[in-house]
Every structure is written in structure tokens, then in C-alpha cells.
Amino acid sequence: MRTYIIDTDTASDDAVALILALRHKEITVLAITCTAGNLSIAKTTRNARIATELAQTYHPPIYAGVDRPLIRVLSVGEHVHGKDGLGDMNYPEPSLQLEDEHAVDAILRFARTHQDVGIITLGPLTNVAMAILEDPKAMSNITEIIAMGGQYRMPNGCTANAEFNIWVDAEAAKIVLESGIHITLVPLDLCYGETEITKADRDHLKSFKTVRGDFFVDCNRRLIEYNQRSYDKDIISLPDPTCVAVVLEPSIVLHSIDVYTRIEVKSPLSYGELIYDFDGLQGQKPNVRLITEIDALRFKEMIFEAAK
Amino acid sequence: MPKYLIDTDTASDDAIALIMALRDPSCEVLAITTVFGNVDIETATKNALLSIEMAEVLPVPVYQGMDRPILRPRIDALDIHGQDGLSQQNYPNPSLKKEAEHALNAIIRILRQEKEPIRIICLGPLTNIALALRKAPDIQTKIQDITLMGGAQLGYAGYTEVAEFNIFCDPEAAAIVFNSGIPLTMIPLEVCSIGNGKVEAITSLNAKEIAALRALHTQRAQFAMNSTQTLYAFCSKLTGFKNLQLPDPTAITVALRPQGILSSYTAYVQVDLVGPLTYGQTVINVRGGTALDGQVIRHNVKIISAIDGAFFKAHLTESLS
Numbered sequence: 001m002r003t004y005i006i007d008t009d010t011a012s013d014d015a016v017a018l019i020l021a022l023r024h025k026e027i028t029v030l031a032i033t034c035t036a037g038n039l040s041i042a043k044t045t046r047n048a049r050i051a052t053e054l055a056q057t058y059h060p061p062i063y064a065g066v067d068r069p070l071i072r073v074l075s076v077g078e079h080v081h082g083k084d085g086l087g088d089m090n091y092p093e094p095s096l097q098l099e100d101e102h103a104v105d106a107i108l109r110f111a112r113t114h115q116d117v118g119i120i121t122l123g124p125l126t127n128v129a130m131a132i133l134e135d136p137k138a139m140s141n142i143t144e145i146i147a148m149g150g151q152y153r154m155p156n157g158c159t160a161n162a163e164f165n166i167w168v169d170a171e172a173a174k175i176v177l178e179s180g181i182h183i184t185l186v187p188l189d190l191c192y193g194e195t196e197i198t199k200a201d202r203d204h205l206k207s208f209k210t211v212r213g214d215f216f217v218d219c220n221r222r223l224i225e226y227n228q229r230s231y232d233k234d235i236i237s238l239p240d241p242t243c244v245a246v247v248l249e250p251s252i253v254l255h256s257i258d259v260y261t262r263i264e265v266k267s268p269l270s271y272g273e274l275i276y277d278f279d280g281l282q283g284q285k286p287n288v289r290l291i292t293e294i295d296a297l298r299f300k301e302m303i304f305e306a307a308k
Numbered sequence: 309m310p311k312y313l314i315d316t317d318t319a320s321d322d323a324i325a326l327i328m329a330l331r332d333p334s335c336e337v338l339a340i341t342t343v344f345g346n347v348d349i350e351t352a353t354k355n356a357l358l359s360i361e362m363a364e365v366l367p368v369p370v371y372q373g374m375d376r377p378i379l380r381p382r383i384d385a386l387d388i389h390g391q392d393g394l395s396q397q398n399y400p401n402p403s404l405k406k407e408a409e410h411a412l413n414a415i416i417r418i419l420r421q422e423k424e425p426i427r428i429i430c431l432g433p434l435t436n437i438a439l440a441l442r443k444a445p446d447i448q449t450k451i452q453d454i455t456l457m458g459g460a461q462l463g464y465a466g467y468t469e470v471a472e473f474n475i476f477c478d479p480e481a482a483a484i485v486f487n488s489g490i491p492l493t494m495i496p497l498e499v500c501s502i503g504n505g506k507v508e509a510i511t512s513l514n515a516k517e518i519a520a521l522r523a524l525h526t527q528r529a530q531f532a533m534n535s536t537q538t539l540y541a542f543c544s545k546l547t548g549f550k551n552l553q554l555p556d557p558t559a560i561t562v563a564l565r566p567q568g569i570l571s572s573y574t575a576y577v578q579v580d581l582v583g584p585l586t587y588g589q590t591v592i593n594v595r596g597g598t599a600l601d602g603q604v605i606r607h608n609v610k611i612i613s614a615i616d617g618a619f620f621k622a623h624l625t626e627s628l629s
Contacts, residue, residue: 151462151463152463153461153462153463153464154462154463155461155462155575155592155593155594156593156594156595159593160462160576160591160592160593160594160595161462161589161591161592230595262469262585263585264583264584264585264586266582266583266584267580267582267583267584267585267586268582269578269580269582269583269586269589269591270470270580270583270585270586270589270591273470273583273585273586275469275470275585275586276463276465276469277465277469278465278469279465279469279546281465281468281469
């Protein structure tokens with residue numbers, strides 16, 4: 001059984017992604033570690049516990065991690081996911097409790113004691129970068145990092161040329177990119193286009209009349225409004241679920257590029273932009289597998305299955 | 309009839325572009341100004357004069373301009389176009405001579421003396437236009453628009469991972485032009501050639517199309533195909549299949565025959581001047597309104613995103629026939 005830690009700044013699409021992962025029989029989620037990003041750490045830890053309960057499967061331990069980026073001031077995405085990050089639906093307090101251990105300590109403990117753990121990151125890379133800084137040797141046991149983050153060819157994901165998760169803490173992303181750990185990047189581009197959850201898809205989810213079917217639509221209420229405002233589209237975009245889907249079913253990937261990838265951290269105009277060396281100008285070995293296309297139909301089926 | 313100034317760092321594809329513009333009956337070229345870029349300034353000027361002779365039209369004046377970028381060290385593209393910029397075909401020296409006036413002064417003088425605004429086409433680094441605008445801000449109102457071959461969209465590699473050659477030659481000059489408020493039309497490199505997916509772009513010529521142009525048996529067609537041999541080898545090696553990409557001629561089609569434009573969009577484009585990894589990148593913001601940092605976003609550039617390859621090739625063939 002493949003084993004993963006999921007690091008998340010849990011807002012609405014993270015919540016769907018967590019449920020997708022917890023309900024899948026092919027992987028085990030060893031732990032959920034929370035970071036600041038879409039929301040403050042208080043809100044992301046609350047939402048991770050709500051999502052875990054809604055999955056109605058097992059309950060991996062949930063840890064609170066770093067509450068701000070390494071160097072920059074935290075920018076949150078409440079304008080994207082709502083003040084509570086879950087569509088402002090007033091979901092009740094979860095009964096699941098947080099662990100006492102710090103997320104970075106938990107990541108390092110699992111890295112030391114397990115030989116086959118991968119990390120799925122759904123938010124800024126601050127926790128993972130902290131763990132790498134603290135004990136790179138332990139982190140070299142991590143089999144792979146699969147990160148939702150970065151741009152490919154879609155402009156204005158967050159700034160003109162950077163995507164939110166990477167942009168929030170580009171210095172952390174730089175540490176992870178330079179760590180030597182193999183990284184699979186699932187860029188923001190993948191959740192726009194054929195993977196968009198349309199009105200018809202949402203009606204389909206609602207027709208199940210299940211707690212999760214309703215939750216998938218309702219918790220993304222603010223995200224629908226955001227996409228309407230920003231892109232003039234009546235859709236839910238699900239970046240974090242596309243990332244989890246790539247882990248759960250590797251065959252969902254239709255096209256990917258192995259590429260040496262760096263990150264700009266000095267330029268005000270290009271802070272957080274991932275720099276892909278597609279032409280091999282730097283003569284370096286690829287450190288990233290960039291996913292450029294996934295099977296959208298299968299992705300939606302996975303969402304529907306998890307909602308039932 | 310619209311009047312044009314063409315600014316060029318004349319190497320192989322510029323030479324074809326000049327022939328296309330000079331032979332187009334719908335276009336009056338008032339002057340050609342040269343700039344460093346693909347080659348050094350003396351070579352660029354010599355190649356521009358040679359191209360006019362090859363076009364076999366009434367000569368237009370050629371003014372030599374800036375030999376260096378504003379701030380950064382000069383680079384060139386001799387590996388792409390050959391040591392002389394024209395694939396070292398041992399062409400004789402042109403009998404036409406350049407004008408004595410500096411291109412900066414010529415641009416300013418011509419714009420001031422024309423009654424109606426002039427269109428400018430830039431095929432190289434933007435140093436001449438940027439410095440002319442600084443020297444004589446009043447000429448801005450005499451420029452109808454600038455069509456420039458340069459820049460790259462997000463996710464496309466150019467000369468660096470993110471910067472295209474013409475802009476990277478002088479990013480500071482490009483920033484002056486992009487911030488000028490003059491209506492700009494930008495033709496990014498990948499639209500003229502090939503994306504990183506190694507898909508044959510519709511605007512590039514394959515071996516068969518090159519042979520068809522040679523079969524025209526005109527001096528112009530032979531000159532065009534001989535001069536681009538080094539470029540042809542470079543494109544073929546880069547992409548893994550035989551093809552010739554012609555960025556500057558593509559820009560001429562966009563400027564002179566906009567029916568060949570398949571799609572375009574407007575955006576706020578800024579040039580990155582400070583990023584260690586992103587220096588010279590055209591940062592393209594497609595949103596309107598206000599940015600995260602509170603800055604108001606004003607769209608300053610029309611970006612061409614697709615060109616009709618068959619239309620372009622017909623234009624090219626007509627020019628070389």
C-alpha cells in the first residue's frame with residue numbers, strides 16, 4: 001500500500017481533495033499536516049478536521065504546522081474560498097482533535113521511521129521546507145513530493161506569472177526545489193478547461209442527495225463566485241483534487257514533461273514564478289515532473305465516486 | 309497609403325522581412341533604421357543595404373542607429389544567423405550607401421516633418437525607438453502604432469527560459485517602449501515559430517516549401533533561402549525536424565496584412581528588469597482592474613496569439629516571386 005502525508009492549507013478544494021484521498025482504497029494517508037495559506041492556521045486546522053470527519057473512513061492524525069511564510073507576510077485567499085474557507089456555510093465544529101506535536105516534527109518523525117512515505121502538498125511549501133532545513137538527511141527518505149502549485153501556460157493564476165501556493169512562500173518552494181527530492185508538479189492550468197466542475201456537474205453531485213455530494217458543491221460556493229468574477233466562468237475549479245487524483249491513479253496523466261525547474265524570488269514582477277528549462281539551457285538534470293494534461297472525464301468520475 | 313519606418317538588426321530573417329515590406333504595393337517605407345542585435349551595427353547596416361538591392365525597388369534611405377544596449381552588455385545571434393548574419397554566402401558589398409545622419413535624429417526628423425502619424429515596425433532590440441522617445445518626447449503623437457517582433461508568452465522558452473532575444477538584448481529599452489503609452493502590437497516568438505511541445509508551427513517552412521520558393525528562380529528567392537541556411541540548420545537542430553522559422557517576416561504580415569491574424573488579445577505587459585532568472589521577460593497580465601499590490605492594470609499591448617500560416621506563406625511567396 002502506498003503511504004502519504006498530506007500537507008494542506010485546507011480551504012474548499014483542499015477539503016474535497018482530502019475526502020478523495022481518504023476514501024480511496026489504493027493509498028493510506030499516514031498524517032495530515034496543516035499550514036497557513038488560503039487561510040490562517042487556526043482555520044486550516046479546523047477545516048482539515050471537518051473534511052476528515054466527512055470522509056467517513058479512517059482518521060489519520062492531524063497536526064498544526066507553521067503559521068506564516070518563511071520570509072514574507074502571509075497573504076490569505078479568503079476572497080477565493082470565503083472567510084471560513086468553506087463557503088461560509090457555518091459548518092459545525094468538528095469533534096476530532098488536533099495532535100499536540102508540531103507538523104514539522106511529525107513530518108520528520110515519519111520520515112525517520114518510514115522508508116516509503118511520499119508527501120502530497122496542497123498549499124504553500126513552508127512545512128516541508130522547514131523539515132528539509134531541520135533534517136535534510138531524514139527528508140531524503142521521502143520517496144517523492146507531489147505538489148499542487150505553480151503555473152504552466154495559464155496567465156494570472158495569482159499574479160501575472162505565479163500561482164498562489166508557490167507565490168505565498170516562494171522561498172520555501174526554492175528550498176524544496178533544490179532539496180534533491182523528486183517533485184511532481186500539478187500546475188493550476190489543469191483545473192481549468194475540461195476539468196471544470198460545471199453547473200450540470202454540480203446538479204449531478206446534488207442529485208446524489210448525500211452529505212458529501214452537497215458538501216462538494218456548497219463549500220465551494222465562494223469559489224464559484226470568485227471564478228465568475230475573475231474568469232467569467234460559472235464553475236468550480238479543483239486544483240488540489242487534480243493533484244490528489246494524479247497520486248491516486250497515475251494513469252490519469254496524459255502528458256508530462258521532465259524539466260529542470262528553478263524559481264524567481266528576487267523580482268517584484270516575477271516573484272514566485274517557476275522557471276522551466278524546457279530547452280535544457282542550463283545543462284542540469286530534471287528535478288521536476290511537470291504534469292501538463294490529465295484525463296478530465298476520469299477526474300470527474302473520481303469526484304463523483306467520492307461524493308457518493 | 310500608410311507610411312512606415314522599419315527598425316531592424318538586419319540578419320537573415322530581417323532581410324526577407326525588408327524585401328516583403330519594400331515590395332508591398334500597399335506600403336510606403338519612408339526609411340530603414342538599423343540597430344545592433346542579431347549582428348553588430350555595421351553588419352546590420354550593410355545587410356539592410358544589400359536587402360534593398362535584392363528587393364529591386366527604388367532605394368529607401370538607411371540610417372545607422374545604436375551600436376549598444378542602454379545598460380547591459382551587448383549580445384548577438386551569430387550562431388543562429390552566421391558570422392555575417394546572412395549564412396556566409398560571400399555576397400558582394402552593396403553599392404548603396406547609408407545616410408550620414410544618425411538613426412535617432414532621422415527618426416525624430418522624419419516624424420516631425422510628416423503631417424500624419426507614421427507606423428513603426430521593429431524587428432530587433434528597441435533601443436533606437438526608446439532613445440528617440442527620450443530625446444524628443446514630442447514625436448510620440450506622430451507615431452500611430454508600433455508593431456514589434458519580440459517577447460514571449462508565459463510557459464514558452466525563448467533565448468533564456470523566459471526571455472525572448474530581441475527584448476533580452478535591451479530590456480531597459482523595451483521597458484521604455486512598453487511604458488510609453490504608444491499603441492503596441494506584439495508578436496511573441498512562439499507565435500512565429502514553435503512551442504516547447506515540439507509541434508510544427510503553421511508559420512514555419514518545411515523542406516518542401518523551401519524547395520518551392522527556390523523553384524521561383526528569382527534572385528530574391530535565392531537570396532532569401534541562401535541567407536537563411538544557418539537559421540534553417542539552427543531551427544532544425546533545436547526542434548528535431550527540418551524547418552525554417554521566420555519571425556520577422558511574420559511580423560511584416562501582421563503589420564501590413566492584418567487579415568492574416570487569427571487571434572489576439574490585449575494585456576498589460578511589463579518588462580522584468582531585476583529578476584536574476586527573469587531579466588528581460590515580458591510579464592503579461594491579462595486581468596484588468598487592480599492588481600494585488602494595488603497597482604492599476606491598464607492594457608498597453610495587443611498580443612498576437614495565432615497567425616494564419618497559409619496566408620503568411622502566400623504573402624512571402626508573392627514577395628519573392
